[in-house]
Amino acid sequence: MTDTSQAVLMNGADLARSHVDRTADRAAEFERRTGRRPCLATVLVGDDPASATYVRMKQNRCRRAGIDSRHTPLPATTSTGELIDVIRGLSADPEVHGILLQHPVPQHVDERAAFEAIDPAKDVDGVTMHSFAAMAFGLDGFDSCTPGGILRLLDAYDVDPAGRTAVVIGRSPILGRPVSALLLARDATVTTCHSRTPDLPSAVRTADIVVAAVGRPEFVRGDWIKPGAVVIDAGYNPGNVGDVAFDEAVERAGMITPVPGGVGPMTISVLLEQTVDAAFRQAGPDGTS
Template sequence: MVASVIDGKKIANELHVEIRAKADALAASHGVVPGLAVVLVGEDPASAVYVRNKVKATAECGLKSFEFKLPAETSEAEVLGIVERLNKDPDVHGILVQLPLPKHIDSDKVLGLIDPDKDVDGFHPLNAGRLSVGLPGFVPCTPRGSAILIEKVQPDLSGLHAVVIGRSNIVGKPMAQLLLQKNATVTIAHSRTKDLPAVCRTADILVAAVGRPEMVKADWVKPGAIVIDVGINRITTPEGKGKLVGDVAYAECAEVAGAITPVPGGVGPMTIACLMLNTLDSAYRAAGATV
């Protein structure tokens, strides 16, 4: 068996087209253009790339972009002040503070100050609570994108067993909540799980989100399973070249799985597309319109 490749880039591009059409419709009907504000503090190279990709996607989707690029020595008070101004700005429907922040800035304090109705990253405790009890709110972008990819392969998850490797507040926990909402039976596995490979082999849907390069091997995968690789890890090849890999040993697992996401080109593009989607949802809600 050779797995079908879940093309996250293609699906994300299709989503961009849909978002653009709905953004244009909102502008025509209510005079509202969805606006996303991105705050970047410091010179972290990976963060700079992520922000650049997000700004590019904002333009493609017909959204307004508000960029705040601040030096690493910016004080916590200054960052909090920017967030407070953005909370009050009616042209801003989504606020994203790029992580990690410099060590002298309390990330929890900054994220906690963001208006939950503009928290398009879905990190605010109020949105986490809304998700856990099934109320409307913002879902973190990576789990939301992963859920869309899963449903492209298998629309009905009722009774299927899903295993999520990783229990972070950003991916693992919200991913489990989304799968529960679709009536899957969900196991959250982590570093303390006994016989992790055996647990993974029971999964009809396997989501890897641990940040360990190529940890999931072929003998961890149930034949025919859907494998979603959230990991993005940079390694050095034996030839000394840099290479991006996921948490899944792709080549060998693709021989066993039924469907699998590549890295890059799988979950990554969907994360950015869902940031646009969350911003669109926020703008519609602010305008009193229905998406």
């Protein structure tokens, strides 16, 4: 990678639109074959405004892609057992092809137990242990949607991780860890950093590819960035601010994702793509399953 004074912006919004258009074509093909549309079931526990907004956004994208959307709102007092029963019911419903449990759930709910109630064949958000194992071993399964969106962004901008040094800041089970696994599967040399990483700025300065997924506004400073590096900002904080100090980093990076308009739209496009994938897999070769 070469030095640059102004980074190329990795436009996830435009890429996601073309991606959703291709998904819509595949959804229409599924409907022609089977007489029904792919169906994504969303489950929201409580009334967190941000989560409700995300669910509405996903429903709107479903309509654009020709995917049916079934929403199950649950009160904030819902217990883990009650939530698991709902998810198991959706898992058993042949009309539902994909299931999305909007996270985070209220603190009293065991989120991991709820995720594991999702049938792996319908885990289009890539949150189960089955999906993580499939990602780690390069087997058929579903990507965690944000990591999957990040890899598709890299591909669209001809960034090959093979032989490059990648630093992932964050180790959450739905972002940091799976994106590390996907980059490793692409032959990158991956360092996963977190709150106990000593001298984090020095670690980041080694990276050809930086993925910021720490959930702290403008945490990654511009002088941490190796000149010419690819910077993927997977954070979203109040005020449309990412995890990277954009105005500083854009002067050193070779490529960088904006916030908003970078990783976020790709996350939803992967969710829709994987819902259609799940529908085809469940229908089988004759379209009758």
